[in-house]
Amino acid sequence: MPPLEILGCRVDDADLAEATARIAAFARDGRSHRVVTLGTEMIVHAHRDPAYRVVVNGADLIVADTIGVVYASRLYATSLRGRVAGIELLESLCACAASEGLPVYLLGAAPGVAEAAGAALAARHPGLRVAGTRDGYFALADAPDVAAAIRESGARILFAALGFPKQEYFLADWLSASGAGVGMGVGGSFDVLAGRLQRAPETFRRLGLEWLYRLLREPRRWRRQLALPTFVWLVALERLHAGKGMPSS
């Protein structure tokens, strides 16, 4: 089967257990690997910004973070089995990191949030080594120091909660320098782990309405969420063109 590509972005088919196992293997080998948890808004952004698309497609593993990406995949030849929510992958990786002795680093969110998220994770996963934390509001000029601090911490897994596209660009530029085996963008996950933000209840998630819950809780996101109808429209156009055998750019 050819790899799935939605609006120019590759998406890999993996369930939570497979993604966790692959990433744990990345963390153990000597090289640096980037993981993208891809949402609909990110795909729309990548569609408009070729540089971001290159960064996303350069990742070693790209999983579908939102149900919209999974629904869209059903219109393509290779469809996805399900979503792998970034926050669930983070949690599952921490369980694995605790049992395998792989130190993790939490970079991102407002001051104090990464620290609180790290404490919550360490409490849930006995043996987890949180090698370091740092907020995500540093100047671009400080990026080398941020990477050096991560290297010094000895972290094997770096969770970057800087929001997109910043987290993907940061990892593309600085993951190697950080020395971590894995760098994964996790959006607003630290806010949820630290108890500052609530995740959508199970009912909303099951119905594929997590976006609606977030919109109700954070109405200021409405402009960002215009990406959703845009995504549906662009995917419909892409499939229509493919059906007619026309190029789909």
Ligand code: UDP
């Ligand atoms: N953030 C950050 N540095 C920045 C901009 C954002 O650390 O320069 C953090 C922000 O505090 C939040 C996360 O990045 O914790 C992004 O959250 P958002 O809800 O935008 O992410 P999503 O889950 O929608 O990708």
